[in-house]
Structure formats: structure tokens, C-alpha cells
Amino acid sequence: MLRVLLGIAGAVIVLGIFFSVLGTLVIPRLTRSSFTRVVQRTVHRPFQWMADLTHSAEVKDRLLAPVAPLAILITLISWLAFFLLGYALLEAAVSRLGVRAALTEAGSSLFTLGFASGNRASLNAIDFCAAATGPIVIGLQVGYLPALYAAYQRRETEVTLLESRAGSPPWGPEILARYAQVQLLDDLTELFRGWERWSAGLSESHTTYPILIQFRSTKAVRNWLIALLSVMDAAALRLAFNPSQPKAEVRMALRAGFVCLRDIADSRGIAYDHDPHPDDPLQLTYQEFLQGVARMTEQGYPMERTPQEAWPHFRGWRVNYEGLVYRLAWDIDAVPAPWSGPRRTPVVIRTPLTPIDRRPVT
Structure with a gap:
């Protein structure tokens, strides 16, 4: 026996x-x-x-x-x-x-x-x-390690490229502010198209190899989740403030982003609302929203709607992904950044949260 x-x-x-x-x-x-x-x-x-x-x-x-x-x-x-x-x-x-x-x-x-x-x-x-x-x-x-690190390098390449466009750490309003500053708003379509593909790749790699979620960037102020959040916020702001501009690539980038987050949440057993209502409350406050709008206005970003008019549209988009981002940012202790929710412990970062270009005085 x-x-x-x-x-x-x-x-x-x-x-x-x-x-x-x-x-x-x-x-x-x-x-x-x-x-x-x-x-x-x-x-x-x-x-x-x-x-x-x-x-x-x-x-x-x-x-x-x-x-x-x-x-x-x-x-x-x-x-x-x-x-x-x-x-x-x-x-x-x-x-x-x-x-x-x-x-x-x-x-x-x-x-x-x-x-x-x-x-x-x-x-x-x-x-x-x-x-x-x-x-x-x-x-x-x-054989597993080369595939894992190849996926990590593909992810980090885009995160690093975003640093010059979104600040460090990245922030959605900063993307639109910097594109307006250098008069490249027409190129936003290309940015969103690239991040739609990036989100699809991230969804595939980070659910096949869940350990990648815990892999951190080479710098403390970089993080894949905060980078994705900044692009999604920029897309939501673009749709909220500029209804007459092309929408297809912006909507697809947003959709790919929160589908990616939901796939990762499913892999980690995180519950979420599959069909949130556009009027559901946000953790992001209206005052924080106005701070981002002020940064965009400062750099000359053109707006077809007032902040009061744009806020319900922005909230209707952000409600699809805010809760998931905040939960994942808490879980992986992502670098603190504006509009990214709380962390396990209050932290201090050396780089400005809202970088402002310092131009020589003439």
C-alpha cells in the first residue's frame, strides 16, 4: 500500500x-x-x-x-x-x-x-x-528566454520613443501640447495608428508571457502602462475637444488600448465592468482635468469645445479604462504620473510631472 x-x-x-x-x-x-x-x-x-x-x-x-x-x-x-x-x-x-x-x-x-x-x-x-x-x-x-526578451525590447522601443513626445513620466495632455508646440498635429494620426498596433502586440505577448507585466523599464520614469495610459488619454482628449478632426485612427487606438488592458486583467483574474456607462464617475477630478487643459492651452493646442463641453465626452471615453489602469498601476507599482491613480506608498520622483520646455530668452 x-x-x-x-x-x-x-x-x-x-x-x-x-x-x-x-x-x-x-x-x-x-x-x-x-x-x-x-x-x-x-x-x-x-x-x-x-x-x-x-x-x-x-x-x-x-x-x-x-x-x-x-x-x-x-x-x-x-x-x-x-x-x-x-x-x-x-x-x-x-x-x-x-x-x-x-x-x-x-x-x-x-x-x-x-x-x-x-x-x-x-x-x-x-x-x-x-x-x-x-x-x-x-x-x-x-528557447523561451529569447522570445521573452524580444517581446520586451519591442515594447520598450515604443515606450522610449514616446518620451520625447509625452514627457517623463508620460502624460496625455503633454502629448497634445508638444505636438501643437512644434506644429505637428497632423502627425497625430500616425502616432495613434502605431500605438494601436503596439497595443495588439502587447496584448498577445503579455497574456502569453504574463511575467512580462512585471518587467520594468531601464529608467525609473519609464513604464509601459503609464505610456499606454498617456496615449489613450491623448486620444480621448483629441476626440473630446476636436470632433471635426479625423476620428478613425483615434478611436481604433483607444479601442485597442482598453481591449489590451482587459485581456491583461483577464489573465490576472481582475474583475471589471464590461459595459460601463458613459456617466459613471471617474477618480480623475474635473480640477485635474482642467490642469491638463491648461497645459495644452499654454502650448497653443486648438480646441473646438470649451472644457465644460469636452468634459462629458472625455469622461465617457476614460471610464472604459481608468479603473483597470489604476488597479494595474497599483499592482506593479508603476512610476507615479499625473492622471494615473494612487500607489502603495507615497513616493517622490525627481523629474517634473509636467515638463515645461525652457527656451532661451531673446
Whole structure:
């Protein structure tokens, strides 16, 4: 009876970890692996605890930056450790090997060291399976990393390019203000078209590889979520203030943005209203809205509606994504920025929230 129980436990562990590896590294779609989530949360908690003790955005970013890469490494080690345990239980179930001998037998095969060898045919079969498992898991992980970092680089390229257009950290009204300042408002269509495609790519990559959500930018003032929020806010402002301007690309960028956020929310089990009413309340206040409008007016952005007239239209668009952005920004401790909601702890950032170009006095 003991051998049967050991065999069942070993088979459950091996099959469970096998499906975790398959779902994480092989299947190109969102699959929920409880094992992977538990490992990643366990790695994340002590770093988040330390980050919550600081009030500096730069220090917080440095503390959280290694979490995602470390979680990948710990996940690989955990997979191998549980495969070792599972195969050792199977070895003990089909033989009279003790715990130590079973672990030695399984480890010798799993890591292809070959220093231990059983004489029974049943042991040889398990040894062959273990010997195949080790290289396969490591090989899949090696192939997984280039795809992961390629998606990260594609994401960060656009986030970095946006810095000169949206400030640091990015802000929706700053995009329209800077385009108006350099008289490039006609090029906004190209910006929104590019970010529609970027949002689609982000949705695909960050649901297939959820760990990418935790990967941080190379600078504390950059963040993929805040960049997306700034573009969506700029699109909502464009639609609210300029109803006579072309709308197709602006609407598509907004739609792609909040569909992307909803896909990510689904992957993380975050609840949201699938059909919010345009009159639903916002956390963004009207006074904060007027501060953004003032920045746009300062740089000569043309407005066909007054702020009072534009506010209901802007609110009707923002209600589709504000709650999701605020929740995700809280979860990943994104860099604080205007119109991006609260964080876990109040923080201080060195760069201005609303950058103003300093021109030489003539």
C-alpha cells in the first residue's frame, strides 16, 4: 500500500509539473499554472515588502527591477526540484530503494550525470523518462528566454520613443501640447495608428508571457502602462475637444488600448465592468482635468469645445479604462504620473510631472 501511495504521489507531481512547463513555455496562449503563479508570488513578496518601505521612486524601481528575471530562474529551479522529487517517489515505488538512494537514482538520470544506475527494468524505464525530462525542460527554458526578451525590447522601443513626445513620466495632455508646440498635429494620426498596433502586440505577448507585466523599464520614469495610459488619454482628449478632426485612427487606438488592458486583467483574474456607462464617475477630478487643459492651452493646442463641453465626452471615453489602469498601476507599482491613480506608498520622483520646455530668452 505504501508503494502504491508513493507511486501515485510521484505520478501526480511529475504530471502536474509537466503541464506547468507545457502551459508556461510551449502553448502559445494564456494558460493558468497555479504552480508558476505561486512561485512568482513567493519571489515577489519580499521585494515588494522592501519597496513599500521606501518613498523614493528610483529606490523602489531598483528594488523591484530584479523580481521578474529572478522569478524566471527560481521557476526553472523549482520545476527541476519537483521533477526530482516526483521521479524519486516513482523510483521508490517500483523498487526497495530508500529515500536517499531513490533521490540519487532520480538525480543521476534527471541531470544526465549517469553515476547511479539501477538493474531493474522498471527502474531503467523511469531513468529514461527522467533523463529525457532534464534536457527538455532546460532546452525549452533556453528557447523561451529569447522570445521573452524580444517581446520586451519591442515594447520598450515604443515606450522610449514616446518620451520625447509625452514627457517623463508620460502624460496625455503633454502629448497634445508638444505636438501643437512644434506644429505637428497632423502627425497625430500616425502616432495613434502605431500605438494601436503596439497595443495588439502587447496584448498577445503579455497574456502569453504574463511575467512580462512585471518587467520594468531601464529608467525609473519609464513604464509601459503609464505610456499606454498617456496615449489613450491623448486620444480621448483629441476626440473630446476636436470632433471635426479625423476620428478613425483615434478611436481604433483607444479601442485597442482598453481591449489590451482587459485581456491583461483577464489573465490576472481582475474583475471589471464590461459595459460601463458613459456617466459613471471617474477618480480623475474635473480640477485635474482642467490642469491638463491648461497645459495644452499654454502650448497653443486648438480646441473646438470649451472644457465644460469636452468634459462629458472625455469622461465617457476614460471610464472604459481608468479603473483597470489604476488597479494595474497599483499592482506593479508603476512610476507615479499625473492622471494615473494612487500607489502603495507615497513616493517622490525627481523629474517634473509636467515638463515645461525652457527656451532661451531673446
